[in-house]
Amino acid sequence: MSGVTVVGGGLIGLATALRLADRGHAVTLMDPSPASGATHHAGGMLAPVAEVVYRQEALFPLMLRSAELYPGLIAVVEKHTGLPTGYRTDGTLVVAADRADSAHLGELSDYQSTHGMEVERLPLRQARKLEPALSPQLAGAVHIPGDHQVNPRMFAAAMLDALNNLGVAVVREKAAQLPRDGQVVLANGLGAAALHDGLRLRPVYGDILRLGVPDHLAPLLTRVVRGFVADRPVYLIPRTDGTLAVGATSREDDRPVPRTGAVHDLLRDAIRLVPGVEECDFLEATTGARPGTPDDLPYLGRVSGNLIISTGYFRHGILLTALAADVTLALVEGDDPGIDLSACAPHRHQEF
Ligand SMILES: Cc1cc2nc3c(=O)[nH]c(=O)nc-3n(C[C@H](O)[C@H](O)[C@H](O)COP(=O)(O)OP(=O)(O)OC[C@H]3O[C@@H](n4cnc5c(N)ncnc54)[C@H](O)[C@@H]3O)c2cc1C
Numbered sequence: 001m002s003g004v005t006v007v008g009g010g011l012i013g014l015a016t017a018l019r020l021a022d023r024g025h026a027v028t029l030m031d032p033s034p035a036s037g038a039t040h041h042a043g044g045m046l047a048p049v050a051e052v053v054y055r056q057e058a059l060f061p062l063m064l065r066s067a068e069l070y071p072g073l074i075a076v077v078e079k080h081t082g083l084p085t086g087y088r089t090d091g092t093l094v095v096a097a098d099r100a101d102s103a104h105l106g107e108l109s110d111y112q113s114t115h116g117m118e119v120e121r122l123p124l125r126q127a128r129k130l131e132p133a134l135s136p137q138l139a140g141a142v143h144i145p146g147d148h149q150v151n152p153r154m155f156a157a158a159m160l161d162a163l164n165n166l167g168v169a170v171v172r173e174k175a176a177q178l179p180r181d182g183q184v185v186l187a188n189g190l191g192a193a194a195l196h197d198g199l200r201l202r203p204v205y206g207d208i209l210r211l212g213v214p215d216h217l218a219p220l221l222t223r224v225v226r227g228f229v230a231d232r233p234v235y236l237i238p239r240t241d242g243t244l245a246v247g248a249t250s251r252e253d254d255r256p257v258p259r260t261g262a263v264h265d266l267l268r269d270a271i272r273l274v275p276g277v278e279e280c281d282f283l284e285a286t287t288g289a290r291p292g293t294p295d296d297l298p299y300l301g302r303v304s305g306n307l308i309i310s311t312g313y314f315r316h317g318i319l320l321t322a323l324a325a326d327v328t329l330a331l332v333e334g335d336d337p338g339i340d341l342s343a344c345a346p347h348r349h350q351e352f
Contacts, residue, residue, distance in 0.1 A: 003026045004182055005028045006027060007175045007187060007192075009029050009035060009160075010035060010037045012187045014156055015325035018077065019326065019329045027163075031174075035157070035160070037289070038189060038291060039153075039156055040153060041287065041288025043237050046067055048060070048064045048319060049117040050226055051063065053296070058343035065323055066322045067148070070322045073326075074087050074150075080165050083162075085150055085158050086152075087149070088149050088240065092143075093144075093226070094109075094141070096140040096141070096227065097229040097273065098139050104228055104231065106140065109142050118145060122142065127143070134274060135272065138273070151241070155318075183306050184307050185310055187310045189201075189311055189313075198350030199293075199311065200293060201312060203256070204251070205253070207258045207287050208246070210283045212243055212281035221236060221274065224236070229268075234246065234270055235247055235248070236273070236277070246277070248266075258285040263285050290313075291313060295348075298312040298344050299346040301345055303346050308332065327339065
């Protein structure tokens, strides 16, 4: 087995290192502070259906394939650690605050259905049977059974423990240049552009909140609730540790700290959908930087004899972790990755 250095220990690098080490490769992981990037802030929704973006058809097969691969990735993690991952398969409800939001939700679910995705319109009464904390004043609901979740911070800690148990060398240093020996996987999120020419990455900031659900309300929700409020998207994610994540904004204003207005909007919209949020404890507001590319598709593929690029996962990096790790394992071993990666070619934005 060959030696492989994985640069970057966000969820993408951690899962890649894990799949490689599980197969017997000698792996070194480099990161000055693993899981401190976008991974630390992410919601953790595995949502190939609810996250569908109009006119982003090239993403759909990648997202759906990754969702299929997730149970296998979880099994590899659980083989090497007893730590929890926060993986939950309870499904997702998407709700609409008013009639205009309901029309939007209807169009979106028609679009999802025509692309073969499983979505089910629900009468509000039934949605509130599933989640009694939902406001009685909503205008529409859709159930998406195939959209699941992990807790990214727990998942990353579990993977680090698994890597440790597998004897992977975790070097807590920043790579100042590309390592020269063996095969190299560049999986350091936004940092990849500094180590390889031609990658065009930009930070897309997202504010996200963490709330504590008081005992007398717990569990406030049992599955992910997403919604539209006056056309603004918001989501609420119940964690296995009893907390609730509320997210997320999307802004490109180079201000990497939580914005007061963003915190206000998220809380107001979350309370509109689930009034009990008003009684929760406010634990944290943070801002993460999603690694975006010009066309919002990842950079994934081999670019030279010893270099594989795996970055640019933008809004979907937690979901796409299973695919990224699977594809990279195949590329390292010289196998067919089993999926068309032409839309992800790492040099597609390079100017010659
Ligand atoms: C608010 C928010 C909510 C999100 N919600 C979701 C969601 O619900 N579902 C979903 O699928 N995605 C979500 N995302 C997107 C997801 O978080 C990212 O796509 C994903 O975390 C990218 O993972 P990564 O490992 O590529 O990068 P990162 O997590 O950013 O990790 C990069 C790592 O590389 C390291 N590094 C950088 N430079 C170097 C270097 N030179 N040498 C060594 N190491 C280096 C850093 O220390 C860091 O640990 C969300 C993002 C945000 C901000």
